Amino acid sequence: GAGVSQSPSNKVTEKGKDVELRCDPISGHTALYWYRQSLGQGLEFLIYFQGNSAPDKSGLPSDRFSAERTGGSVSTLTIQRTQQEDSAVYLCASSSDSGGPPYYEQYFGPGTRLTVT
Amino acid sequence: AQRVTQPEKLLSVFKGAPVELKCNYSYSGSPELFWYVQYSRQRLQLLLRHISRESIKGFTADLNKGETSFHLKKPFAQEEDSAMYYCARGGQGNLIFGKGTKLSVKP
Numbered sequence: 001g002a003g004v005s006q007s008p009s010n011k012v013t014e015k016g017k018d019v020e021l022r023c024d025p026i027s028g029h030t031a032l033y034w035y036r037q038s039l040g041q042g043l044e045f046l047i048y049f050q051g052n053s054a055p056d057k058s059g060l061p062s063d064r065f066s067a068e069r070t071g072g073s074v075s076t077l078t079i080q081r082t083q084q085e086d087s088a089v090y091l092c093a094s095s096s097d098s099g100g101p102p103y104y105e106q107y108f109g110p111g112t113r114l115t116v117t
Numbered sequence: 118a119q120r121v122t123q124p125e126k127l128l129s130v131f132k133g134a135p136v137e138l139k140c141n142y143s144y145s146g147s148p149e150l151f152w153y154v155q156y157s158r159q160r161l162q163l164l165l166r167h168i169s170r171e172s173i174k175g176f177t178a179d180l181n182k183g184e185t186s187f188h189l190k191k192p193f194a195q196e197e198d199s200a201m202y203y204c205a206r207g208g209q210g211n212l213i214f215g216k217g218t219k220l221s222v223k224p
Binding site: 003028031032037040041042043044045056059060086091105106107108109110111 | 126149160162163166176203204209210211212213215217
């Protein structure tokens with residue numbers, strides 16, 4: 001079946017502009033995660049959605065970052081007033097909550113490479 | 118705060134040599150631990166999890182609670198093992214990743 005998809009695959013934007021990154025999780029997966037992957041910093045957790053519960057936003061680095069998940073499926077990560085330090089690969093993952101804690105196995109998308117010039 | 122430490126950014130070995138990628142975690146009850154792998158131009162994917170006690174692609178990892186470690190081992194490295202490896206632990210619903218170790222297996 002189809003895996004996690006993300007769009008766009010690459011995004012180049014000017015400093016100060018807003019960007020939206022999209023994630024389509026695996027159908028039926030109730031949990032959705034956003035991570036940021038940058039050189040030397042590994043994978044940084046950003047935000048986590050589980051079903052209808054309030055999202056865990058504890059990883060968002062600043063109030064310029066926000067995310068929504070509509071209808072329990074598609075998610076959008078928005079970065080306002082982008083800065084050069086926002087340049088990274090943004091990864092989305094989803095998981096099923098059947099059989100154990102939702103983080104037992106996360107399925108990752110291909111990522112969106114964001115470059116802020 | 119829960120942490121995962123991978124002390125080596127880069128590990129380079131020759132084909133056929135044993136390999137060990139180190140991972141230490143901050144102690145907190147009974148952790149759920151995982152190794153994820155990212156091959157060149159591919160997605161990040163689960164390699165193995167400690168609760169399954171399985172061997173995938175010849176890799177094993179043993180949880181050592183006394184040393185708070187979950188090192189990844191393979192007795193004979195292959196060139197196709199070259200990849201980025203991330204150790205992770207379960208947090209409060211999410212995963213906490215280490216910074217990763219790049220494994221390079223030379224012919």
